[in-house]
Amino acid sequence: MGAQLEALELDECRLPGLRAHSARFAQEFKATRCTVHGTLDLRSLAVGTRLSLEGTKVRPAPGEAAINAQSVAVDESLWAADLECAGTFYLTNARVQDLLNLRGATISTPRGNLQMSELTVGGGLYMGRGFSCTGTVNLCGASIGASVELLDATLTGPGLDAGDYALHLGCAQIGGDIQAERGLVVDGPITLADTSIRGSIVLKGARLNYPSGTALMAGRAHVGGDLDCRGGLSAHGTVDLCDARIGGSVLFDGAELKAPSGGTTALTANGIDVGGVVQLGQGLTAYGKIAISSAVIRSILSFNGAILDAAGAEEALVCRGTTAAQLYLQFREIPRGLIALARTKVALIRDDPTTWPTSLRLDGTVYDILRPPLPAEERLPWLGRDPMGFAPQPYEQLATVYQRQGWDAAARTVLVAKQRSLRPTLAFPARLWSLLQDATVGYGYRPLRAVWLLVCLLVVGSALFAARPPEPVGGGPYPRFQPVIYTLDLLLPLVDLGQERAYEPSGAMQWVGIVLIGTGWLLATTVAAGAGRVLRRT
Template sequence: MEINDLTPAERRIWEAFPHDEGVDFRAHPDEDPGTGASWGPERTVRAEVLRALLLDGPDREGATPGLKVTGARVTGVLRLKYGDVDHPLRLRGCWFDERPDFYAARMRTLVLTDSVLPGLEASNLRLDVSLRLSCCRITGPLQLSGAQVANGVFLNDAVLGGPVPVDPEDPDAPVLLLNHATIGTDVRAKRLVAHGRVLLNATTVGGQVLLDDAVLDCPGGTALHAETLAVGTDLRAMRLRATGRVNLTGARIPGQLNLAHARLANPGGTALRASSCTVGEIWLRDCPRVEGSVNLRRTQCDLLFAAPEVWPDQVRLDGLTYRSLGPHLPAEERLPALERDAHGYTPFAYEQLAAAYRTAGDDAAVRTVQLAKLRRHRRTLPLFARAWGLLQDATVGYGFRPTRAAGWLAALLLTGSLAFALHHPRPLKAGEAPDFNPVFYTLDLLLPIIGFGQEAAYAPSGTQQWLSYLLIVTGWTLATTIAAGITRSLSRQ
């Protein structure tokens, strides 16, 4: 391209390029690039001129070329598909008529901060430094699938999509596609606003993913789809507002999955799916109640921090493992969440909760959880087994309430002692029987193993005979349930 074919605005950029000097077309620093459609020819640049500079622009000995433009209107398609660009590309606060095409290009760095674009095709893009799209407004899809960025991706304060879906035929169409990408350091997207799906499936991030104060709006769809996402440290989304499903299935997060103060809403569907994940810590601190179900099946973490009021009416916790649970609360406040499991009775969830309390040294809570597990299991049994379970529960609390058995024994001992003291049973052999003692006679009937010589020496009759039968049966029942409870307790130790 000859310099004589350039407009005055394009000539300024052409002459500044060899020295990497900036060209600023703005009328004032606070100018809104959203008004770019009204900008005149004095700040309009053809995309083909920028392409010619980047691929075969002039250079000066001893200078490093670079494209640095602020506040320009770019007409036409900036097509660098498969291109090899050795110069930094920085177009800040610009307005693009058409979607740039950087498919499979290789660049040093790409900066489009504060710009307005109808979309961006940058799949399989390779960047030696970073991608900066902070404060951008991109109404069409942002295609970054398969991108390789040596440093970070910056999307702070960016707005993707709009009230009208990017694809009218598909309201669930993605606005950000970052699938199968490799990011060397961080993905920083604080205060990102996305009207549509955000995809990070199978993406590898060397540092952390930051979504603090982000708004992901995809009602009835998947707001964040990040299956098998792998990050080096944390996925932090404090104060996130997500309307639609958040899917993190199979993610690998060695640090924190921090959703503190986040609002997750997908009424009638799954609001949070983080199944089969490996996470260091899961934080749901000070979150309002999740609207929709939560699925944490088969996930492994060291710490799960979530207050009971966070859990919705339907949760899936089977196979969830954690070493510690916060905040530390009485077991009675944690148990209702286990009752809401969509798969019904899940014994592992009770065992895991008991293990967490055991780790914390709260033995009383451990017994409460194990008792609740057996009561929940009882509902799944046939009628006869359920009756036996009720008896064990009423007598000794399945062995986890041993003082209850002592109370029953004391009550029966008192009843029998009074009854036999008022009317002594007749001796079997007069003159040979030991002196009658109503207390030890009752103990002889109640305790099937210990003998005091009273039961064999006396024979009750009438009402007392039926009372003795009751004491014998009750004694055997108590002995059996106590033995079963002790065995169960010892086996869990």
């Protein structure tokens, strides 16, 4: 204890324990391939070059730590490959100038934790190639200068209590990548909350299992590169990316996400900010809700080829208030559950009519282009899938898009459909008035209907009055009776052609005159109402 030595080398030794508390070694400290039936006490140990524990087996007494290396300082590297600890390994507040190698190491017993909070490593941290831990791997607040490797690692959390993480990497600083693209198996929750990763997080093919709650928590994480979860990632438990900042892309192609048992959410990324694309397709299967509300995605948000199955929940995709350059909704099959896109703003929506969701909310959604560019009659069923009922904004938005593209007839068709969809929500008198406007002038968007109706009434009225001219009234003089002009005088309100004042029909022709006058007023009123609607829109 407190000794100062040049170096120490122990190889294939059997030890009852070893205490080197506060010792100083100018060169190496090696205890390789040893068997220790007790605790390795290396607290505050200082090593000038390399600290090596490769292949050593540590069997402490019940309730004691296997290795206690708190506040150890190593000027080069720490090698503990193939280490076997039947208890907890403490590296809290340790400092390793170069790399820390734990490849193939095993931390066992039910609570055999690896405690490395506030660890500082100048190079990389390697916990792969068969590394396993049956308790928490705690790297809270750690600073790793290069990458963290978890290839072929197996992490088993200590239990189901709050805070019992399989991997706690919260509030840490990672100078490179988190590499877990092959063979990582985790039973228990992982947290990367509030962690800064300069490189990418690569979880290709990883298996994350925590059916009791959140399998991966990366809320408020800052990632300079990609979040790569392609290649068969499997997560049973919620993947939480809320308020994360991703400089590259978020890639879940081919992943399988499953909501926790008794839960509804498979992936939540509310408030996420992504500099690249968000790929949630090409074989993605989500059993539960995907929530990406209030997100900012500077490129494409794609569900191309995805399967969304929220059979146990009401909503399959919630994307409210999100901004993206493009949104792809070409699902592999019709989603099971509501697709809510309210208040989402994108430049382009690309979808597939064969996989339109049964329930779709578009109220407040703003877009510039739709692909494929379907005729209005084929696109209108897309708007009628809101389980909450009629909302005017989706019709106005679609009409605006058609008008902007020069499809004026399609825009009018959409606006007429909007009024027809509104009709069932009105009181009975208003419904009658709506029906009349629809039949006569198409709510002002079909003005030629009124012209043709006037022409028909003019022809019929002129023929009837030519056959049975009205009698003159008053004391004269009388203008010469003209059936066409007389019929026009009856049809056109607020217009005096002199015929109506001079002649008065009798008998059944009186009812003809009344019908013509009433029809004229109705046509004039509906035309004025429709024109006012069009002018307000313009």
